[in-house]
């Protein structure tokens with residue numbers, strides 16, 4: 617962990633806790649009447665792994681999604697024409713927030729504010745890009761998310 621400010625990935629505890637959150641999230645999705653229809657037959661292990669790699673990279677971990685899974689362009693291609701509704705977006709964000717608790721991710725307000733900030737941002741972009749006729753940014757790096765306005769609370773630090 618860097619002496620100055622840890623990445624969100626480091627603060628979360630690395631890849632394993634983030635994978636736990638993603639798995640808990642998709643377990644909930646499979647039971648959800650608004651989101652399960654996106655994944656007929658359930659959410660495959662590979663999809664769970666890829667999305668876990670995406671979150672890890674966004675939070676400052678290894679750049680595996682860029683190197684092995686096609687980067688931003690592949691993520692964008694998966695969302696095109698899904699026609700995500702506002703209600704589905706909110707449910708997605710709500711289930712991920714619950715999944716962060718399921719997975720016992722750090723629950724300090726600063727970390728959770730950063731996580732929810734990314735979730736709100738990402739789901740709104742995904743919804744917009746998923747509309748038929750949308751003209752999203754075609755090429756971009758995988759985003760990197762940080763602590764935002766609230767740096768990590770470290771007593772005495």
Ligand code: HEM
Pocket residue numbers: 651654655662663666667670685690691694695698700704705708734735736737738739742743
């Ligand atoms: C923070 C917001 C989001 C992130 C980070 C995210 C991330 C991703 C990534 C990385 C993939 C591609 C996985 C792969 O490479 O195999 C993907 C696919 C997918 N996403 Fe999202 N997503 C977000 C929001 C949403 C929302 C709001 C919905 C729907 C309500 C959604 C539905 C889907 C579906 C259905 C696929 C799979 C499509 C297919 O297999 O053809 N995503 N997502």
